[in-house]
Amino acid sequence: MYRTFLAGASLAALCAGGAAAQTEITWWHAMGGELGTKLEEIVQGYNDSQDQFEVSPVYKGTYTETMTAAISAFRAGEQPDIVQVFEVGTGTMMAAQGAIYPVYELMEDTGQSFDPEAYLPAVVGYYTDTDGNMLSMPFNSSTPILYYNKAVFEEAGLDPEQPPETWSEVEEASRRIMESGAAECGFTSGWISWIQLENFSAWHDLPIGTQQNGFGGIDPDLTMNGETQVRHWNNLAEWQEAGLFRYGGPGGGDDAPPAFYAGECAMYMNSSASRAGVMANTDFEVGFGMLPHYDDVEGAPQNSIIGGATLWVLRGQSDEEYTGVADFFDYLSSAEVQADWHQFSGYLPITEAAYELSRDQGYYDENPGADTAIEQITLNAPTENSKGLRFGNYVQIRNVIDEEFQNLLSGDKTAQEALDSLVERGNQLIDDFAQANG
């Protein structure tokens, strides 16, 4: 199809006497709603800026659907040039060495200037191989933070300018809020797997798995059933029983945002990219804080890890298209585009330059709390435990985490049993992956 297009285009060029032939680049993404509109706006900006390449973005549904569609398309030989894949799909993409075109190689091969140092280490660390090479292009990354209802804090006699920093402060504040009747519940949380286990571990500088959280090899073992994780899950179960904590459901936790918006729960942990939603749906004053930690755990707080998605380049296209992809990536990571995307969406600025530009533009002064996520993710230099995680079949392991958390909350299992079973089932999935890809 590409060839026919090119042939047609060159014919047209001959007839028209030298009008430039545009190379088309397809980008499958998972940004719906306002984020999708913004994405198209950014792409339009690129298409208008030059006449050699034409990027056409295609919305393919949720992250899972987009990834599955791209994989099926690859099997059928109809793959797009660029596909947006969420962070838990990283292990699967990385292992598919014949299918992906690592970004560092792409930039090298096409002679595009590219400086991996320009990106925030906490972001880039998640997507580099053990030699420090960048495999995919960061696009939208976020990290979980704490949102709280200042009006409720005030009514309960708490300092509205002082978000709780430790879990004991969260517990204490929740009790006072409930006893004073200022709100029905203390706190709720989106993304249990991402926030209350993965980020929780990184934030306390605890390993999630062996082999540097899976970065060092294809067959690591999970180690999320450590003492501190068990303690935390046990607390969450007790707090849920007492009504201090409200469970928002599996996956992203769909019931958590309305509970916070309606003022039922005074505190809420969710992605920094939920900021726009929080601002649009609340009529009380919202405070922002970093994730709570246990202050008797050595090394806490360390730094949080990211979620979100990156752009992967797939093999099997022409050199012209790859030149265009590299050029487009260069445009995407420019400070102006990144700062615009960051300020619009609440996703992290991917580069230092975009962060500085946003600061110079006065964005953080006008929008207090918007830089909480950046401060939290860059709080300390990432360790082996807080660089991120990379396990095969992690999409399924995320489901296992949700299931075991539900077993914990329904009283079927203790925290130790739930986490032990999680580790056992997760290791089985990792073994399967290693066997299929070994």
Place this chain on the structure above:
Amino acid sequence: MQTKRTIFHNRWLPYLLLAPQLAITVIFFLWPAAQAVRQSFLREDAFGLKTEFVGLGNYLRLFSDPSYLNAFQVTAVFAVSVAALSMGLALLLAVAVDRVLRANQSYTTLLVWPYAVAPAVAGVLWWFLFNPTIGILPYALEQLGYDWNHNLDGTDAMILVVIAASWKQISYNFLFFVAGLQAIPQSLREAAAIDGAGPVERFFTVVFPLLSPTTFFLLVINVTYTMFETFAVIDAATEGGPSQATNILVYKVYRDGFVSLNLGSSAAQSVILMFIVIALTFVQFRWIERRVQY
């Protein structure tokens, strides 16, 4: 059984006339089915870059996998509950309509409406009504002292999907029961009445036995429906949760294949499902189709 025989003089015409249907069957049914059978003997990474023949490995894994055995159990509970609830209520409504002298046409029309609702919409509707945070039913149940939470309680979740799936199916069953009731000769009931049988006795000794072909037919249809067509209800209401409490076989095929990208296992599961469908179809044609009188 009446048979019609048409004699074709042209040898190719009958094949030509059959060709479109055969082509559709081959392309959309046989070919994918063969693909599934082939895939079920392979272990492959998601991208299809490394393929390995594992024989019956995928099947053996399934039957030692507690989550697959759980899916069987869940499917059985789900199918029996939906069939019992939707057929029981449908029969009750059909009998009621059968006794109404006036306006039974309008009742019939009203009762058939839910059948027109798409399964996904039914799932969302009931999910909304039962939502622990914003739903009206948990609020009402709380007044009665029951703490409803289908996000955590597997039984609550099962009740939710059973209601959502049955609600839609009641209409369908209702139509067949009404038709079945109308086919019962009035004279039989009158004879029983003259012999002194009351309405309840008449129902159990005369009407219900005469309805049994319809009941058997609906039983198979309902089991097939709950096993294979309730995907959208599950997806919209519970996504198989909590902790796989509503993860029926069909939904597990989808999750394992399309979300988890474990194609070998997913294919093996579809092949098993295919055998279940074949068995059900066989039962339907062998024993039931013969006895149903339309």
